[in-house]
Amino acid sequence: xxxxxxxxxxxxxxxxxxxxxxxxxxxxxxxxxxxxxxxxxxxxxxxxxxxxxxxxxxx
Amino acid sequence: xxxxxxxxxxxxxxxxxxxxxxxxxxxxxxxxxxxxxxxxxxxxxxxxxxxxxxxxxxxxxxxxxxxxxxxxxxxxxxxxxxxxxxxxxxxxxxxxxxxxxxxxxxxxxxxxxxxxxxxxxxxxxxxxxxxxxxxxxxxxxxxxxxxxxxxxxxxxxxxxxxxxxxxxxxxxxxxxxxxxxxxxxxx
Numbered sequence: 001x002x003x004x005x006x007x008x009x010x011x012x013x014x015x016x017x018x019x020x021x022x023x024x025x026x027x028x029x030x031x032x033x034x035x036x037x038x039x040x041x042x043x044x045x046x047x048x049x050x051x052x053x054x055x056x057x058x059x
Numbered sequence: 060x061x062x063x064x065x066x067x068x069x070x071x072x073x074x075x076x077x078x079x080x081x082x083x084x085x086x087x088x089x090x091x092x093x094x095x096x097x098x099x100x101x102x103x104x105x106x107x108x109x110x111x112x113x114x115x116x117x118x119x120x121x122x123x124x125x126x127x128x129x130x131x132x133x134x135x136x137x138x139x140x141x142x143x144x145x146x147x148x149x150x151x152x153x154x155x156x157x158x159x160x161x162x163x164x165x166x167x168x169x170x171x172x173x174x175x176x177x178x179x180x181x182x183x184x185x186x187x188x189x190x191x192x193x194x195x196x197x198x199x200x201x202x203x204x205x206x207x208x209x210x211x212x213x214x215x216x217x218x219x220x221x222x223x224x225x226x227x228x229x230x231x232x233x234x235x236x237x238x239x240x241x242x243x244x245x246x
Contacts, residue, residue, distance in 0.1 A: 016119050019227055020112075020234040027238025036239055041182040043235075044173040047228055048186040051164050052157065052193025054221030 073144075075195040077151030082191030083184045085156035086174070090183025093175040100176060104240050107172035112233035114165035118226030121219070126165040133160065154198075155191035163218060164225040169232060 027036070096103055117124045133153045138146050153160055157167055174183040 012119055016115070016227070016230045019231050023231045023234025023236075024238040025234075027235045028241060031239060031242040036242075037177050037179065039235070040173055041177040041179055041185075043232070044170055044177060044182060045185045045189045047166050047173070047232075048157075048170055049189040049193045050228060051162075051167050051170075051225065052190040053197050054164055054218075054225060055157070055162070055194055055197060 071199055074147055074151075074199065075192055077147045078155035078191040078195035079151075079188050080155075080191075081152040082155035082157070082187035082194075084187070085158075086187030086190075087180060087184040089171065090174050090180045093171065093183075094178060094180075096175045097178045101240070101243055103172055103175050104236055104243065107169060107176070108233055108236040108240055110165075110172065111169055111229045111236060114169075115226050115229030115233050118165060118222045119230060120226075121223070126163070127168055128162050129158070129160060131160055151191070151195070154194055156187060157190045157194065164222060166225045166228055169229065173232075 114126060116122070117126070133149065137149055141149070170186055174186060177183075
């Protein structure tokens with residue numbers, strides 16, 4: 001770990017864990033084939049927009 | 060530019076369209092090519108889960124691990140001497156789809172898994188449109204930073220923040236996909 005610059009802070013652990021569990025529980029509780037394809041489709045479009053927006057930061 | 064000022068709006072609309080149209084075609088073709096992999100939905104979901112979790116952790120915690128990335132950039136020779144319209148089209152075709160040129164965020168490759176799992180051509184096309192439009196609008200918005208002394212630091216700082224956000228999105232997808240794996244194993 002020496003020399004590796006990481007920020008494994010407790011706040012990021014909590015945030016990441018909370019988001020992971022939210023997605024996991026939502027998938028378990030509300031899953032069906034139709035629900036999954038609709039949710040994945042909608043979130044894919046959102047992810048694509050997010051990435052496209054984030055790239056304005058890169059040369 | 061027309062006296063009414065509408066010329067600027069038309070130019071921006073043309074610029075954004077030059078990104079959206081090739082991106083929609085590119086991702087639509089990808090959607091068609093990836094559709095047969097829908098027959099291996101369980102394997103695709105497991106691999107996507109591992110990818111999303113792994114790179115989600117890397118980006119969320121700022122671990123210095125290079126994401127899958129193309130190093131190709133549009134050569135200056137392609138643009139030299141071309142008309143503004145031709146340059147716009149070249150930029151749109153190169154940058155709109157998002158997979159050909161340099162890409163700092165791991166989430167872009169997760170999209171391939173996701174459009175495979177969605178099994179919906181419209182979703183694939185809309186992914187392309189979303190990326191192309193966001194890319195073009197971002198470039199138009201970012202022009203105000205061109206030439207300022209702190210541009211490099213601004214870009215680096217913004218890129219770190221966006222990698223963190225991309226990491227959060229990947230972690231969310233990892234949760235959803237792992238839940239879906241559990242569901243698939245029981246159904």
